Amino acid sequence: MTEHLYIAVTIAVMQPKPRILLVEDEAGIADTLQYVLSTDGFAPVWCSTAAEALAQFRVDPPALAVLDVGLPDLNGFELFRRLQALPGGHDVPMIFLTARSDEIDRVVGLELGADDYIAKPFSPRELVARVRTILRRSARPLGAPPPAVAVTPAPATPVAVPPPAPPNAPAVWQLDEERHLIRYHGRALELSRYEYGVLRLLVLRPGKVFTRDELLLKVWGDDNASFDRTVDAHIKTLRAKLKAVAPDCEPIRTLRGTGYALNEDLT
Numbered sequence: 001m002t003e004h005l006y007i008a009v010t011i012a013v014m015q016p017k018p019r020i021l022l023v024e025d026e027a028g029i030a031d032t033l034q035y036v037l038s039t040d041g042f043a044p045v046w047c048s049t050a051a052e053a054l055a056q057f058r059v060d061p062p063a064l065a066v067l068d069v070g071l072p073d074l075n076g077f078e079l080f081r082r083l084q085a086l087p088g089g090h091d092v093p094m095i096f097l098t099a100r101s102d103e104i105d106r107v108v109g110l111e112l113g114a115d116d117y118i119a120k121p122f123s124p125r126e127l128v129a130r131v132r133t134i135l136r137r138s139a140r141p142l143g144a145p146p147p148a149v150a151v152t153p154a155p156a157t158p159v160a161v162p163p164p165a166p167p168n169a170p171a172v173w174q175l176d177e178e179r180h181l182i183r184y185h186g187r188a189l190e191l192s193r194y195e196y197g198v199l200r201l202l203v204l205r206p207g208k209v210f211t212r213d214e215l216l217l218k219v220w221g222d223d224n225a226s227f228d229r230t231v232d233a234h235i236k237t238l239r240a241k242l243k244a245v246a247p248d249c250e251p252i253r254t255l256r257g258t259g260y261a262l263n264e265d266l267t
Contacts, residue, residue, distance in 0.1 A: 017043040018063035018135060023053040023079065024097065025072050029120075033066070036124040042131070050074035054082060061088040064131055069098035080112055093138045095130065113192040116230065137221035172251075172266050173203045187245050194219055195238050198231070202252065202262040211259040235260055 020042045024030040030046050037044040045062065047053040050071050057065070065083065069076035076096060083089050093115040115134045118127060174183035180196055182189050182203065191199065197219035201210060210218075212231045220230070235252060242251055253261045 017041055019060070020044045020131065021053060021056060021062040021065040022046045023048075023050065023066065023071065023076075024068045025049065025070070026068075032124050033127065036128050037131070040128050040132070042128075048072075050076075050079040050082075053079060054086070057083055057086055057089070057092075061086070061092055063092070064135055065092055065094045066097050066127070066131070067094055069096055077112060080114060084113070093134045095127075095134070097127075113194070117233075175200065175203055184242055184245050184251075189241055189245070191238075191241070192234075194234055195241075198234055199238055202260065206262040207264040209255055209259050209261045214259065 018041075020037055022030060022033055022037070022044050024033065024046070025048050027048070030048070034044045034046055045056055047056055050073050053065075053067075056062075067076045067079055067083075071079065074082075076098065080094060080096070083092070083094070096114050096117045097120070098117070099120045115138070116130055118130065172185060174186075176182070177200075180193075182191065182196065182199055189199075198215055201215065201218060202208075215231050235254075239250075239252055242249070249263075249266060251263050251266050253263050255261065
């Protein structure tokens with residue numbers, strides 16, 4: 001019994017802690033975040049500049065990266081792009097951390113494909129909770145493609161079939177799941193992973209109302225209420241991209257207090 005307990009404890013001790021790349025130029029904030037991350041079972045690696053972060057990432061990609069937007073040598077958004085371009089970059093979830101709370105900054109960050117955006121001041125424990133949630137929902141083997149969006153059909157509810165388009169006219173929506181591509185009025189949309197996941201669900205079930213919790217669970221893999229604003233921000237960016245194609249159309253309906261649905265009149 002004692003031997004088995006010793007083996008179990010040894011295995012637990014040898015289990016590597018998830019490395020968190022913390023890119024923050026303010027030493028006081030970095031010290032606090034390193035402490036709470038360490039006490040919660042993570043191994044934080046602090047970099048005060050983008051150049052140092054890029055070097056660390058090349059050596060050993062972390063489990064997750066927390067990027068300050070206002071770095072002294074490079075904008076956090078540009079750092080995100082460069083990290084994504086490195087080997088393994090697309091497999092690493094990233095959170096933006098910033099003193100700027102403007103909505104446009106949050107939308108830009110999420111549109112780039114970041115997993116979350118936290119504005120200062122914030123609770124360090126809240127950041128740790130979000131790190132843990134994001135790692136749990138994005139857990140997959142390094143290098144594996146993003147998980148497919150699961151859609152659970154409702155047998156009792158018939159799926160609406162779009163009417164045939166007029167001759168020589170493209171369908172309003174064209175879904176190419178193999179290429180993760182959606183066309184709107186014949187034009188291919190440039191979508192982030194999560195934008196594609198949200199729009200795919202809506203296109204597959206026109207008229208069905210998806211609550212924020214449903215979208216979080218099916219697209220992000222988590223229905224934590226603290227990510228409600230993430231859904232709203234992605235709907236906002238989707239609407240902007242759709243309006244750029246067809247300015248007079250409103251394909252996504254908002255049902256206040258409930259969720260979102262694709263306008264059946266446009267299918």
